[in-house]
Amino acid sequence: MMKNNFRKYPASKKGFRAIIWLFIILLLVAIPSYFTTKNDIKTLAGRYNSPLSPIIMIPGSSASATRFEDLVSTINKKFDEHHSLLELTVHKDDSITYKGSIKNNDTRPFIVVGFENNKDGYSNIKQQARWFSIAFDALKSRYKFNNFDGFGHSNGGLIWTYFLEHYYEDDGINMNRMMTVGTPYNFEERDQAKRTQMLTDFINRKNKLPNDLTYYSIAGTKVYTDDGIVPIGSVEAGKYIFEGQINHYTLITLTGKNAQHSDMIDNPQFISLFHQYIIDDKNATSPNNTDRRSVSK
Amino acid sequence: MEQQFTHPLEKKLIDLNLRIQKIFLYRVLQKTVLTIFPFALIGSFSKTIQLVFLGKNGLFSNWTDFLSDNLFYQIDDIFSAISTMTLGWISVIAAFSAAKYTAKHLKRDDQLAGLTASLSLLIVAYTYSRKTPMSFHSAVLGIRGLLFAILLGVFIGYLFKWTSHKATEPDSFAMSTNMLKRTEISIRPILITIIISVIVSDLVNVTFYSNLPQTIITAVSSTNPSTQPFLSLLRTFGLGLYSIIMSFLGWSGPYSTGVNLTDTSSALNLDYALNHHTAWGAPDLFNSSTLYHTFATYGGQGATLALIIAILWVSRDHDFINVSRWSLIPSIFNVNSALMSGIPVFFNVIFFIPFVLAPIVNMILATIALQFHLMPPAVYSVPVGTPGPLVAFLGTNGSWQALVFTVFSLFISTLIYIPFVKIAEQVKLQDDISIDQGGADDEK
Structure with a gap:
């Protein structure tokens, strides 16, 4: 008998009134948000902003995609940040394997692109740049970001440069900043007057470089002339490619302990430069992120 | 009211529940969750305002656009303080309540047990950072740490049982005036708790495991x-x-x-x-x-x-x-x-x-x-x-x-x-x- 009563009327007046209120509130919220959303979606197509701005890294020759694992964990520890790490390896047959993941709500993940064939030499670098462009396209369609920062260690910087001059077209994806460490634009050649084929090619196509790019090139020296492997003159030769062509070109010379070619990415001085110029890149966050104002305006 | 439960399944479920409710640990869990209600209530209102009006992608965040930046951030700070110290702090309250309830049940000094449990949770969540001298792993202190905090509270309640005397008869609640006497009774579990907590928090990477x-x-x-x-x-x-x-x-x-x-x-x-x-x-x-x-x-x-x-x-x-x-x-x-x-x-x-x-x-x-x-x-x-x-x-x-x-x-x-x-x-x-x-x- 009681059971039937439940169906007929609510058990308490208070409860009944609260239910009425619930639906009134829902209705009050629904009407304005319906029109705002309609309006938003109309304009959404034009300004669809993915908050993701990855830091894409290319290791040097004979290193694999795992090259930066220590660097990333050092940075996460040192600055108490939580960047995720995604490692891609592009194989000789153009296929890609993924390792790691981009965490939810991580807008500044590290993405490392390594190559199965990671050998030195100009012809290999050309190939690696092509492989990188394959990986880059895959990332682009998979994660839908519209800006990123680049980092290259040693020959990784050459791959970046070749990629920017040959494959990268300014189709809505913006490269904010690039940083390279010990990138030998003139290979092992000390004398900048003697230009290698690669340097000549780079200079010839320099007008293809994105002209809003900011680039920090770091050179290490041990004994005034080189970092143990790469002569400082070879790093410096990058000025012929970038100066006057991109927005800012900065050459930084690191000396002291750990300024050798391969150790350089463990160097605390380098890590703080990297953090300051690349991770803290203000352009990397979309304008909406720095603005406290609502998006729907 | 009995007549409305004619369905045998309902009757069975009720009996089962009544039996589960007799389990002490379950009682503590439920009791503690009820205790945090006022704080959860205030916190949830504050959090709602934060999400809906102050958040960047909030439903009504365009309503607050007219505020000047200064005023906006001031309001934002107020609500973030309220939410953080209620919902974001809820496990500390829960640890207190669980330990107090357990200790009372076991006839130990419940107030001190509660305080010790809160302290213990804070020690476990403490970050050993040289940059910010007093900070905690927030994940352990919010709703996420609730179950852990309650279990910790129960454990500390039992620790009081194992390592301290029975608190004197309830009617001599003059006990609260004689702090020295209470210290004498309860100092051992307090000390043990602190030592265990410090060791745990130093050895275990809390954020990682949580x-x-x-x-x-x-x-x-x-x-x-x-x-x-x-x-x-x-x-x-x-x-x-x-x-x-x-x-x-x-x-x-x-x-x-x-x-x-x-x-x-x-x-x-x-x-x-x-x-x-x-x-x-x-x-x-x-x-x-x-x-x-x-x-x-x-x-x-x-x-x-x-x-x-x-x-x-x-x-x-x-x-x-x-x-x-x-x-x-x-x-x-x-x-x-x-x-x-x-x-x-x-x-x-x-x-x-x-x-x-x-x-x-x-x-x-x-x-x-x-x-x-x-x-x-x-x-x-x-x-x-x-x-x-x-x-x-x-x-x-x-x-x-x-x-x-x-x-x-x-x-x-x-x-x-x-x-x-x-x-x-x-x-x-x-x-x-x-x-x-x-x-x-x-x-x-």
């Missing part, structure tokens, strides 16, 4: 999303179920944090909808946002808005009705911590079944409706704090089919909750944990 399940499952959830509809359906249900169960324990799953920004499948859908100017025919029908975030979270995890409606509709219990009314506003905007602790729903075996069942049934119904193209999938992102029943409507850019379906599924969820509300009422009538004071007279 995030470990999340890290693993997130890795699983975000790698290699399958393009096969059936597999993506299976995956959404699996991760959804995991998220719901975790929320029941106060933890969080991959879907608990709201819509995933970097979810590729949602991005694909949105891309499609923007190019085709319609949500009909979006490529991925069964991902987290088309099923879980749209239809499984009316009023927060566990579709608890349906629980509120069920209570307001059929309940005669004043406590239930009052708690539901008080937590109605935050629940509309999907903040359900007040309701979860006030009924209580957390760790409550009665509500575990509908808490899991209601969202899953909603998702199944939604899957059928989507499969037969009765409504378009919700592909557009909705503002944070959009009331649960409106997510589908707004996420499909105003599809009436979706709205009608929402009303229908909310009604189904309510029907799922109703029998359990009656059972909970009946159990409460026979053995009310909320008026249980702890101490000897409970053990009848």
